Amino acid sequence: MAEFTKTLELKLVSPNTHKRQKLRETRDAYQQALQDAFAAGCDTQAAANDVVVEYDLSGYAKNALKKYVPQLCGNSYDADELHDDHPVRFTNEGLQLDHKPQNATEWYVKVPHHEDYHLWIPARANPEQREWLEAVYAADAEMGESRLFERDGTWYLHITVTRDVEDQSAVSADERTPPDESGEPCLAGLDRTPIGVDIGEASLVTVCHRDNSGSPVRPRLWADEGKTVRRLRKTYFTAKRRLQKRGSDRIAASYGESLWKQIDDVFHRVTREVVEYAESVENPVLVLEDLTHIRENMDYGEYMNRRLHGWSFGKLHAQIRYKAAEQGIPVETVNPRNTSKACHACGEHGSRPRQATFSCSNDSCWVSKYQADVNGAINIADRYRSGESHRRSGRTSGQKAGADDSATDGASLTGPQDSHADAETQQTTRGTHAS
Missing domain, CATH: 3.30.420 (Nucleotidyltransferase; domain 5)
Incomplete structure (x- = not known):
């Protein structure tokens, strides 16, 4: 028997306008509280609590902030600045799952908004993680911290789950080292x-x-x-x-x-x-x-x-x-x-x-x-x-950059070569830390 941890992926399915607005309110309040607590240099949970307690967030989000901000302020990460679009973190009791196998969308998740107000939203799960999700629902696996984020207009949840597994079958193939050309495990890439x-x-x-x-x-x-x-x-x-x-x-x-x-x-x-x-x-x-x-x-x-x-x-x-x-x-x-x-x-x-x-x-x-x-x-x-990699492109070290400007040192790319002005891209790309 061994203990394994996996991050489960859930995509929230078509929340209505009201629920989207509430999700955005939660995200905006969380990020503002995070920014303020970080700016105040809160390196203890007590100090972080004094800042985040005033925000319209659930206790699960506030408690996650109280743990996370001191890590950022020197205890673990010692961050110099905050990046935009941090996911909303909830402590392990924040989310609840419901399973309705008779419905077209089987899974539903209760997302905390603030105080005692929650949002029940249908969710689509990664089918390869179904066994783990069912273990969570049956209380045979322990739910850890969860993270809510929006990417390209769609809302997602990542949930950390830990369970005891009897054999190695629960370990994803992606965790194993890819073989080399001889079919043997590639020791050079071990655990990379x-x-x-x-x-x-x-x-x-x-x-x-x-x-x-x-x-x-x-x-x-x-x-x-x-x-x-x-x-x-x-x-x-x-x-x-x-x-x-x-x-x-x-x-x-x-x-x-x-x-x-x-x-x-x-x-x-x-x-x-x-x-x-x-x-x-x-x-x-x-x-x-x-x-x-x-x-x-x-x-x-x-x-x-x-x-x-x-x-x-x-x-x-x-x-x-x-x-x-x-x-x-x-x-x-x-x-x-x-x-x-x-x-x-x-x-x-x-x-x-x-x-x-x-x-x-x-x-x-x-x-x-x-x-x-x-x-x-x-x-x-x-x-x-999958095993495909090579340290350099086909050009040897003695070759110089040519007209294809594909030099490894970028020497030929000293200025733009367009004959037209760039058209502004009209799509907005949102950055996110999805974990």
């Missing part, structure tokens, strides 16, 4: 936690990994930074075109250098935070997409190709590599083919009805819609977990 790194336009960088049970946890998106870089690039092209028409090439060059310095500052901050994220994960390996494959497979039409070939994949890759090396964190690369098209849950190909949304084509998959960049990051991590 692959962190998928997806680089794009909507979210400049997105990272995510799976926990020991195989559940995607703690995705982080640098969406605001992506918006900032798009704005700076658009400003660059607009100003450059106007100045060149006036014959002011020298001023245009000077102005461009200033804007690209601002972009470089964003790149350095984001890549530093990516490495800090990796440092918070046990035995991490950062997994990037192979730049040569990205360039070879990039064919989105003439206009989008100009935009994406000017997007500094190489520079971001290079900064992540050397900053990770400084901290002793390994970096691997994988072929990115179809990482943005496949569903991380079932493997079926889907579509992207919006820039930030992945839609799975498999009607029986528990994931109907997912944040597209997070889906891609999970697939990148899974590709390493």
Whole structure:
């Protein structure tokens, strides 16, 4: 008999307008209380209680805050600043489950709002976790902390569950070390936690990994930074075109250098935070997409190709590599083919009805819609977990960057190459810490 812990995933099914509003009120009140308690430097539960007690939150959320804030303020995490969109945490008695197998949606969850006010909402579960969910309902497993968050307009719950299991069958295959080419377990990758790194336009960088049970946890998106870089690039092209028409090439060059310095500052901050994220994960390996494959497979039409070939994949890759090396964190690369098209849950190909949304084509998959960049990051991590990885692209160390600007050091990506100004992406990508 051994004790195992798993993170159960529940997707809240179509809450009505009233319940969505209440969920948003809970999230907003929680995040404000968290910000205020953190700003006050509450390093004890008593100090945190003095701050959060005034907020319209359930006792379960307040008690979770009283434990979490002192960790942030030095006891465990020693965070310098808070990131946006922290999930709402509830202590172990916060949620309640109900099972109605006769209904189309079998599971229902009671989410605390504030005081004695709760919301009963139908929920769809990951079918691979059904046995664990039934064990919780039958009180044969112990529910731990739960976390509520919104991603791309859909609400989710992650619930930590612990139970005694008699054999190893309850351990997800994702927890086992992938074999090497000989079929034997790969000792070099033993216990490595692959962190998928997806680089794009909507979210400049997105990272995510799976926990020991195989559940995607703690995705982080640098969406605001992506918006900032798009704005700076658009400003660059607009100003450059106007100045060149006036014959002011020298001023245009000077102005461009200033804007690209601002972009470089964003790149350095984001890549530093990516490495800090990796440092918070046990035995991490950062997994990037192979730049040569990205360039070879990039064919989105003439206009989008100009935009994406000017997007500094190489520079971001290079900064992540050397900053990770400084901290002793390994970096691997994988072929990115179809990482943005496949569903991380079932493997079926889907579509992207919006820039930030992945839609799975498999009607029986528990994931109907997912944040597209997070889906891609999970697939990148899974590709390493399956055994496919190589430390460098096909270019040898002696080769220099060519016109395909896929250099590992990003040397050729010193400025934008678009002939049109960037169009502002109209989709809003929300960042979230899902665990």
